[in-house]
Amino acid sequence: MDLVRNLFGSTIGRKLLMAVTGVVLIVFVIGHLVGNLQVFEDPDRINGYSHFLQSLGPALWAARIFLLVCVALHIWAGTVLAIEARRARGAESYAVKKWIQATVASRYMRWTGYVVLAFILYHLAQFTVGVAQPGTFKANLPHYTMKGAYRVLGVEVVRAGTDVLDVRSMVILGFGNRLVAVFYIVAVGLLSLHLLHGADSLFQTLGWRNHRWARGLRVVVTVFCAAYFLGNLAIPGAALLGVLH
Amino acid sequence: MTTPKTFNVTVRVWRQVGPGREGRFVEYPARGVNPDMSFLEMLDVLNDELAARGEEPIAFSHDCREGICGTCSLVINGKPHGPNHGVASCQTYMRSFRDGDRIVVEPFRARAFPVIKDLVTDRSAFDTIQQAGGFITARTGSAPEANAAPVPKHVADLAMDAAQCIGCGACVAACKNSSAMLFVASKVSHLGLLPQGQPERDSRVLAMVSTMDGLGFGGCTNQYECSAACPKLISHDFIARLNRDYTKAVFRSAFKPEPAGGGET
Ligand code: HEM
Ligand code: SF4
Ligand code: FES
Numbered sequence: 001m002d003l004v005r006n007l008f009g010s011t012i013g014r015k016l017l018m019a020v021t022g023v024v025l026i027v028f029v030i031g032h033l034v035g036n037l038q039v040f041e042d043p044d045r046i047n048g049y050s051h052f053l054q055s056l057g058p059a060l061w062a063a064r065i066f067l068l069v070c071v072a073l074h075i076w077a078g079t080v081l082a083i084e085a086r087r088a089r090g091a092e093s094y095a096v097k098k099w100i101q102a103t104v105a106s107r108y109m110r111w112t113g114y115v116v117l118a119f120i121l122y123h124l125a126q127f128t129v130g131v132a133q134p135g136t137f138k139a140n141l142p143h144y145t146m147k148g149a150y151r152v153l154g155v156e157v158v159r160a161g162t163d164v165l166d167v168r169s170m171v172i173l174g175f176g177n178r179l180v181a182v183f184y185i186v187a188v189g190l191l192s193l194h195l196l197h198g199a200d201s202l203f204q205t206l207g208w209r210n211h212r213w214a215r216g217l218r219v220v221v222t223v224f225c226a227a228y229f230l231g232n233l234a235i236p237g238a239a240l241l242g243v244l245h
Numbered sequence: 246m247t248t249p250k251t252f253n254v255t256v257r258v259w260r261q262v263g264p265g266r267e268g269r270f271v272e273y274p275a276r277g278v279n280p281d282m283s284f285l286e287m288l289d290v291l292n293d294e295l296a297a298r299g300e301e302p303i304a305f306s307h308d309c310r311e312g313i314c315g316t317c318s319l320v321i322n323g324k325p326h327g328p329n330h331g332v333a334s335c336q337t338y339m340r341s342f343r344d345g346d347r348i349v350v351e352p353f354r355a356r357a358f359p360v361i362k363d364l365v366t367d368r369s370a371f372d373t374i375q376q377a378g379g380f381i382t383a384r385t386g387s388a389p390e391a392n393a394a395p396v397p398k399h400v401a402d403l404a405m406d407a408a409q410c411i412g413c414g415a416c417v418a419a420c421k422n423s424s425a426m427l428f429v430a431s432k433v434s435h436l437g438l439l440p441q442g443q444p445e446r447d448s449r450v451l452a453m454v455s456t457m458d459g460l461g462f463g464g465c466t467n468q469y470e471c472s473a474a475c476p477k478l479i480s481h482d483f484i485a486r487l488n489r490d491y492t493k494a495v496f497r498s499a500f501k502p503e504p505a506g507g508g509e510t
Contacts, residue, residue: 003499011424011464012454012491081464085422088463090356095259095270096349098323100419102468109466201467207489210482 011084014077019205021074022198028067029191033231036171039244040234043168048150051164052157075117082110105197112194119187126174142166175239188232192225199224251277252344256291258303259351261360264367268360270349280340284327285310285317287339304363310335312476315411318418319364320351325415325474333413333476353418357425357461368414370460371428375412377456378449379432381441394440407435409477416471416479422463427471429457430487431479437490447494454491 007013035053038045053060099107130139144166150158158164175181199221203209209217238244253276261268275291282290285307292302308316317334321327327337342348350364358366396404408431416427433450436442442449465484472481 003495006451006495006499009458010454010491011458011462012488013495015464016488016492081422081466085424085463085466088356088423088461089421090354090359090423092268092354092360094320094323094351094354095257096320096323096351100324100470100473102421102470106466106468197467204467204481204485205488207485207487207492209485211480 011081014081015205017073018077018081019202021070021077022202024067024070025074026195026199029228033228036235037231039168039171040238042147043144043166044147044150046168046171047144047164047166048146048158050167051146051162052150052152054165055157071117071120075113078110078113103197105193106201109194109197112190116187116191116194119183119191122183126180127170141170144168171235172239172244175236175244178240181236181240184236185233189229192229192232195228196221196225249280251279254278254287254339254342254345255347256288257347257349258364259360260303260363261352262362264359264361268363272347278339278342280338282339283310283335284319284321284337284339285335304361304365306365307335312336313411315413318353318366318368318413318415320353320418322349325353325418326413326476330473331476331478333411333415336476353414355414355417355423355462357423358414358417366414368412370462371412371414371425373460374425374429374453374456375432378445378452379436380445381436382444383441396439400438404435404438407431407438407479407483410435410475410479411477413476415474415476417462419470419474420463420465421468421470422466424465424471425457425460425462426465426484426487427475427479427481429453430481430483433490434483434486437486446490447497450487450490450494451498454487 007017035049036046038049056063105112144164146158146160146162146164149156149160175184200209200217203217235244253274255272255274257270257272259268260271273291273295275287278287278290285305288303288305295302306316306318308314310317312333312335315333317326319326319334321334321337326332326334328341329337352358352360352364353366353368357370358368361367410428410431412428414428417423417425420426433453436449437446467481467484469481471484472479
């Protein structure tokens with residue numbers, strides 16, 4: 001099939017796959033952060049939210065598989081492009097190496113990407129599979145009884161009095177380990193740096209960027225990345241400072 | 246008219262006797278440099294001295310020496326075409342340097358642009374890309390009526406911006422991935438913007454991109470080193486346009502109805 005060959009086999013096609021999967025991942029990380037920030041509200045919120053996600057069953061699995069496919073495609077395309085780019089450079093490199101206008105974030109995409117990957121694997125091991133810190137895993141978590149109902153868009157999805165996992169305690173326990181909290185902060189910092197180039201670059205790849213609004217895009221992306229980083233910093237930061245307990 | 250004050254520099258040049266051979270840097274003093282000399286003229290004078298001493302002159306590519314042919318191709322102090330913005334090596338003047346400077350001169354580096362000798366590289370890969378789709382089908386014979394195909398002014402201007410590309414390859418030389426995207430983008434856009442370029446619009450972009458990939462140029466990481474090094478200041482907006490054109494062509498070609506059998510194409 002020409003379509004598959006062009007998308008997976010050409011440099012532009014692979015870059016397009018990176019941009020599209022990048023958009024999916026960006027939407028996911030925003031949703032993930034907004035959901036997690038409920039930890040600062042009444043325990044009913046974050047615990048009800050996580051119970052609701054767990055109760056989705058097959059839909060949750062479908063979403064997980066879809067996200068994993070996106071991550072895999074993103075990394076595959078990025079790695080293949082990086083190998084090809086290195087080969088394209090040729091054997092002899094310049095004696096004087098100079099950057100003219102490439103942004104700092106754009107020069108470290110591969111590094112920030114792979115550290116984020118390492119973090120994703122650890123994160124899944126910790127909170128989804130439960131091998132990294134068994135004490136914080138579902139099976140060993142204390143339970144919590146919902147004081148009120150949890151609603152999504154006004155629809156009641158978890159009833160008051162339901163016995164749910166105490167995810168709030170899990171987060172606090174997990175970040176009680178300073179090393180885990182610091183690794184988390186470093187990783188989201190690098191992800192923010194990844195997005196400082198990525199969220200701008202994807203518009204170029206999709207063909208929607210031009211000089212008329214490149215500057216505006218830059219501002220929006222920078223503000224987004226700063227907000228994303230601060231939002232993510234808040235949770236382990238609060239746990240470390242003992243604000244969250 | 247006063248005679249400009251001359252000065253001395255040291256040039257550190259890549260010397261390589263032939264394709265695939267080991268190369269190395271050699272330093273040469275260039276004395277009595279006139280600031281109004283072009284960089285290439287400075288090399289000419291140096292070469293005269295080398296020849297007078299019975300040494301092999303430094304090989305470098307050049308032709309028009311006025312920034313329109315795209316033949317000159319030096320990387321000067323780490324930047325293709327030297328320190329100035331929007332000029333080719335041949336339009337770089339010695340007044341851009343100071344007395345005592347040590348100037349490093351290297352050939353364009355990319356696997357698709359092998360060094361032939363010293364600072365001369367084989368850039369025929371660009372011709373191969375151009376031959377894959379950088380043309381239009383036109384009726385030959387008498388010239389067509391000039392106003393038969395109306396082109397809005399802003400479209401014509403944009404097409405002319407793209408058409409400024411002189412095919413020098415500085416974009417590839419500046420790119421950390423040795424990507425030819427800026428060159429291909431300007432060729433694809435220049436024809437794709439105009440009515441005359443429409444019949445082959447999709448086949449052109451598909452063929453030029455696949456030829457570009459096949460020749461071993463890298464992909465684009467949207468860092469825009471190319472447009473910063475381009476002597477014609479071709480905008481990387483054309484790369485966004487190329488991405489868009491390519492994507493549309495990929496989907497159109499996959500879903501376009503085929504004519505029923507029997508057609509001879
Ligand atoms: C939540 C995780 C991630 C998000 C949201 C994300 C997002 C993005 C986005 C939007 C781009 C720009 C695509 C474009 O220029 O069109 C990008 C580029 C890139 N990503 Fe990620 N990414 C993530 C994880 C990763 C991981 C785990 C890797 C591991 C290798 C990675 C490697 C790269 C590389 C190398 C590029 C540059 C590609 C290029 O310029 O050719 N990313 N990312
Ligand atoms: S796009 Fe600019 S740098 Fe690249 S070949 Fe054309 S003129 Fe040279
Ligand atoms: S020699 Fe023709 S552009 Fe420099």
